[in-house]
Amino acid sequence: MSSGDLLMRLYGRVDWSVSIEHPDWFQEYVDLEAISVGVRAWQDGTMYGLLQCERYARALxxxxxxxxxSEEIxxxxxxxxxxxxRFLVPDGPLLLVILDESAIRAVVGGPSVMRSQMEHLLRVAQLPNVIVHVLPFSHRRTLIKTAMVLLELPEGQRVLYSESLEQGHLSDSSATVAKYHRHYDQLRAESLSERDSLRLIxxxxxxxxxxxxxxxxxxxAEEQLQRQRRRQLHRGSPRIPRPRPGS
Structure with missing residues (x-):
């Protein structure tokens, strides 16, 4: 069964309360994500989308x-x-994310935004359905050239999603899904435990x-320096005598 046929079968189960549109090449994935019962993601470079706090997402x-x-942002x-x-709630679907260390080190929006993002990550990682692993720079051996997501759908089907520079790629080929599921398991084995991952975060x-x-x-310090410079300029300017009463 193709992913398009699967989407048509499950179309009626999607929560359409969110009417915001996504780019066309991303829409089919979003529709499947909205009905998934499990998400397994590998992300490097930036924080995985379902784990981003509002400040981080906006800065990105x-x-x-x-x-x-501004309106589009x-x-x-x-x-x-x-x-x-639907994921960041105690009874939500499984959300298992492996983050390359670069995803928590690369600064997006400045240190204040990153502080908010790390606090958010530690908070949502306490949810029973959310599991976060970090793969340190020194541990990575499995080579996967791009971020990827493995979705588990309500009737047991599994699909693989990844992105290139200009478009997304969605596959429900059993051989392809099995291949990258093995890669994913290898990445998880190379990652820190949940506890050690949270310590690194x-x-x-x-x-x-x-x-x-x-x-x-x-x-x-810069503001104080600017004020001092303004005072010095004021002291160095020629004094204009005030008019005397009755003059």
Whole structure:
């Protein structure tokens, strides 16, 4: 059965309360994700979409194709958060995510945004249906050139989704799905345990908090310097005598 036929069979089960549209090449995946009973994702470079906090998602869109288009950025951010709503709840579908260490180290939006993202990640990782592993730089041996998602659908079907530069690729070929499921299992075996992964995320959080404090002190120092310069300019300007009463 093709993924298109499967989508038509399951079309009526999708929660269509979210009317925000996605790019055409992404829409079929979003429709399947909306009815999935399990998601297994591998992500490097940036934070996986279903785990992004609002500030991180907005900052990411602000640097993408929508840069400078505030209305489009807000729409894309709402769409991303809407996709998360059925997963980030205690009785939600399984959400198992392996993050390359680069996803928690690469700075998006500055240290304040990253601090919010790490706090969010630690918080949602406490949900019983959410499992997060981190694959440290030093542990990676399995070579997968792009992020990927394995979806488990209500009737037991599994599909694979990945992206290239310009489009998404969706496959329900049993051989392809099995191949990348094995790769995924290898990546999970190479990753830190859940507990150690959360410790690494907590360490990253402390680093971003320190960076945020340094940035704040730097801004305060710059503001003080600017005020001192303005006072010096004021002192050095020629004095204009005030008129005396009755003159």
């Amino acid at each position: 869109f602000e640097t993408g194709d929508a840069a400078g288009k 807000e729409e894309l951010t709402r769409a991303r958060l809407a996709r998360q709503s 907590a360490d990253a959080l402390e680093g971003f908090r320190d960076d945020e404090q340094r940035a704040r002190r730097g801004r305060l």
